[in-house]
Amino acid sequence: MGLTARAQTVHNLLQGKPGITRIEGQSIRPIAGTNKPSEHSFGNAIDVYGTTDALLFWANHLNDNRSKYNISVICYDPGIGRKFDTCTTKHTDHLHVDFGPHCGGNIPASGSADELVSRCNTYQGGTVAPGGEAPGGILGGILQPITDLFNRAAIITVGAVIGVVAVVLIVKDTAAGKAAIGAVTSAATGGAGKVAKAAKGLKGTT
Numbered sequence: 143m144g145l146t147a148r149a150q151t152v153h154n155l156l157q158g159k160p161g162i163t164r165i166e167g168q169s170i171r172p173i174a175g176t177n178k179p180s181e182h183s184f185g186n187a188i189d190v191y192g193t194t195d196a197l198l199f200w201a202n203h204l205n206d207n208r209s210k211y212n213i214s215v216i217c218y219d220p221g222i223g224r225k226f227d228t229c230t231t232k233h234t235d236h237l238h239v240d241f242g243p244h245c246g247g248n249i250p251a252s253g254s255a256d257e258l259v260s261r262c263n264t265y266q267g268g269t270v271a272p273g274g275e276a277p278g279g280i281l282g283g284i285l286q287p288i289t290d291l292f293n294r295a296a297i298i299t300v301g302a303v304i305g306v307v308a309v310v311l312i313v314k315d316t317a318a319g320k321a322a323i324g325a326v327t328s329a330a331t332g333g334a335g336k337v338a339k340a341a342k343g344l345k346g347t348t
């Protein structure tokens with residue numbers, strides 16, 4: 143059974159703690175009811191079994207320390223008024239924890255169990271991530287907000303410059319003015335796409 147470094151850290155934290163009876167990890171399969179690979183496929187998720195008190199205690203602890211452990215999703219809903227993330231299936235008997243950025247949908251989900259874990263580790267720890275997604279790792283965690291700021295500033299600046307040119311050209315009522323408006327629109331759309339892409343992977347399912 144392989145686990146990503148992030149999953150292994152939390153596995154080690156919970157292993158053997160009072161009330162924790164069993165921790166399951168890698169399992170190559172889709173998310174129940176979907177054809178999307180589960181983070182379990184990459185060893186990037188753990189399922190923790192134990193008493194309700196113990197699972198609630200640890201779910202709360204992990205929820206309070208999401209950034210410290212790079213946690214993306216916590217599923218646990220024991221039906222006593224405290225649930226964590228909204229997941230595709232209701233997790234009443236075990237606590238599911240997975241880590242960000244999600245590997246499912248971002249890197250190939252085929253290969254041996256060890257290859258899947260290794261690829262996910264590289265994806266989360268590398269500074270150059272495939273598909274232009276947010277890089278993971280400690281460095282990525284620090285750099286990404288700065289990169290986002292620069293991206294946003296660049297989009298706004300480019301949009302503003304094109305906007306000024308467009309206004310001048312529109313005053314002159316030229317076809318170039320209309321084209322410039324199109325460029326402003328696509329710059330704005332590009333920005334929205336970037337935000338949507340960044341948002342993707344923050345929330346997932348099991």
Ligand SMILES: [Zn+2]
Nearest residue numbers: 188189238348
């Ligand atoms: Zn799970």
